[in-house]
Amino acid sequence: MAKAMDYENLNENVKKCQYAVRGELYLRASELQKEGKKIIFTNVGNPHALGQKPLTFPRQVVALCQAPFMLDDPNVGLLFPADAIAKAKHYLSLTSGGLGAYSDSRGLPGVRKEVAEFIERRDGYPSDPELIFLTDGASKGVMQILNTIIRGSSDGILVPVPQYPLYSATIALLGGSLVPYYLEETANWGLDIVNLRQSVAQARSQGITVRAMVIINPGNPTGQCLSEANLKEILRFCYQNNVVLLGDEVYQQNIYQDERPFISARKVLMDMGAPINKELQLVSFHTVSKGYWGECGQRGGYFEMTNIPPKAVEEIYKVASIALSPNVPAQIFMGLMVNPPKPGDISYERFIRESKGILESLRRRAQLMTDGFNSCRNVVCNFTEGAMYSFPQIRLPPKAIEAAQKAGKVADVFYCLKLLEATGISTVPGSGFGQKEGVFHLRTTILPAEEDMPAIMDSFKKFNDEFMEQYEDHKGYSRM
């Protein structure tokens, strides 16, 4: 007889969910690494793993908070600047028992206040700390909100395709229905409202009530930045359709062009005035894992709720309580992120030098990578306007698709595995994010060190050209 935790007896929703970012490619890459092969992990936006140095000032502050007895040591000034010491004392005063005590399940009230002040400075509208919850990374916040919304398989969540698989996996895990809306690759991954309406109509015809819509701005894996006009259309659409908008804005600091700066969904909503600004339900997500911080391993994030009624907020608070509190060190990182050194502070120059250095290099790498991909046979790639990824389309010849079928693999998985074996570059196949039928992509981060980038792109080009040489029909395979 099968036992309670044998595979056949497990929760079907658990079995159904897929998470490609750490899927087959990642597992194979880990194996190859164990065998001694040098692997370039570009499968996940994990900057420090690829050599990005942490910002000095926030690390100094959190180190002091972890070892507060240093504050009483006469030698502390030899290792720490005075403003880091002052900040550490400030954050310790916001806790009730230092980093070792559970905080309120929503996070430290003092840090939530700093987040609200940041949002107000950013958007020009006040924000209420009581509607801000700190979380162990943005993913945990997204999962918590989706858990509150999804009641069963007839509840639909609009998700962009291609999408970040956190959404598809979580919706599957919670037993809801993913309602895809397609981003338009030829329009630089723009969002078309007509297409959105069609998606909703189709879902309705299948008995699905669309209850929420996810936007990822800047886009993951697609890298586009949404325009103000586009955001307005989206907000109006959500309002008309009684849909809560989930704004994944974790890449808001990662912008690599000047034409379309980041603008938050909340600011656009507030700009639109009554009645929509008092009615539309919005939850916005942010993190310390991205931007020029890249503090992924700390697991810090927040969500801010707009127009969510107090009784619903209470329910979300109650569920947050079950796991007691988000980790406290990352709450301090969040405070520091929304309240960084100011001009005149001892650490200001250094902080600016470090953060600008990272962002400017990311901008150059975004360009290097786009250009590199576009120089390859059968590869076309939109420019990475924001976020941390390049998402080239790989036009696979029919013979390659056939060979993949023979090997029992999806065609882009086949391509990415060959790429991995040949070059050590660990990417994620486009099928992990969703893509139109018969079209293939891969996702790579733009995070490898800038000095390594030319060699990586050369290595990719060499592999790709040989692959195309091998599988292309020389009698005249024409581009799609």
Next chain:
Amino acid sequence: MAKAMDYENLNENVKKCQYAVRGELYLRASELQKEGKKIIFTNVGNPHALGQKPLTFPRQVVALCQAPFMLDDPNVGLLFPADAIAKAKHYLSLTSGGLGAYSDSRGLPGVRKEVAEFIERRDGYPSDPELIFLTDGASKGVMQILNTIIRGSSDGILVPVPQYPLYSATIALLGGSLVPYYLEETANWGLDIVNLRQSVAQARSQGITVRAMVIINPGNPTGQCLSEANLKEILRFCYQNNVVLLGDEVYQQNIYQDERPFISARKVLMDMGAPINKELQLVSFHTVSKGYWGECGQRGGYFEMTNIPPKAVEEIYKVASIALSPNVPAQIFMGLMVNPPKPGDISYERFIRESKGILESLRRRAQLMTDGFNSCRNVVCNFTEGAMYSFPQIRLPPKAIEAAQKAGKVADVFYCLKLLEATGISTVPGSGFGQKEGVFHLRTTILPAEEDMPAIMDSFKKFNDEFMEQYEDHKGYSRM
């Protein structure tokens, strides 16, 4: 029309779950604190919030890992002992990018290896790091495993009553069925197998398949330590009934008597030999939040799986991947907890002095509190053999029960609210943990500072005696 995130439209399972540890009493205590009243928060096992100092050595190591640039500073030796520096280098070498990089979703392989070695030393049987997952606190691990097991309302989970509400809340959230088994207060909260069989039979008659059984050892809120004989019975029972055993062993370092030392479910299982040691499915949980560490705010924990087949382990790994990785600093704390300073290390003496100091004081406090409660009118209390709680029975007079009914409160909530208003002592009513019909308790931690304990118990006694005076029928209310 109600909107998607209005209360009436939320997931019913979210609304159904209860979490008393941060429920009505906690919320009222927080309000009173805001109004300036001095509150003694004994509602949650949060030692640092009540003044327990963190252990110095682990904090030094994690501070160095947070600010690794200090390792290159010639002055580092003025603030940190050489063994802390060496340990920090060791743990940094186990990461791929320091504390700012996501780890493997199961946690750092090197730390999981150290956990496995700890388990082997503790139990005398080898443990496999591949079957150990690090988590953001033990609660998150419990939630993850229950999510893997529970498929719907006909899946039952055996939970002790009184129980820690993590279990009832999570089972409600996941839409499963809680199958209670009652602990016997008069037998020092012992577990009776006959009673367990009755619970299972009753659940079956209602169409519920019992799939897992939770034990909390040492007990929360009840403080008992399970004997080896009792654990054997439980394991045999689980084996006969095809039930996976979930062993919540987070209080394994918190033992306040010598007759019944902690013994892990896994050790007893292995001692029992074939076939049960190869068959019975067991998941054991541990944390850095309890013991003499009390590092609650760091959110670190692990679970270890025994006899769970690889295909099921893979599914659990996949679900863990969705939120990318547990926080890395707490993984280091876990490594340090299972691998503390050794005799001969520079920091050994200090570490032992600090940890013994905490444990011995907890032991004295456990006794002080039990004795204090037992000296009060209409209060009887079992001795806290382990864990961090005292769980006295409060024999409420009929008039008090009537007054509570009039006030629209459960009787023990009524009592605990009055206690809070009168003394500032914030406890959790027994109804939040489950108790037999008509019997009332409260839970308090034994964590207030030792020097404050006599005053707290006096204040409790004064309140209780006045309460009993007010509500007791002087014509001869007899004890139940």
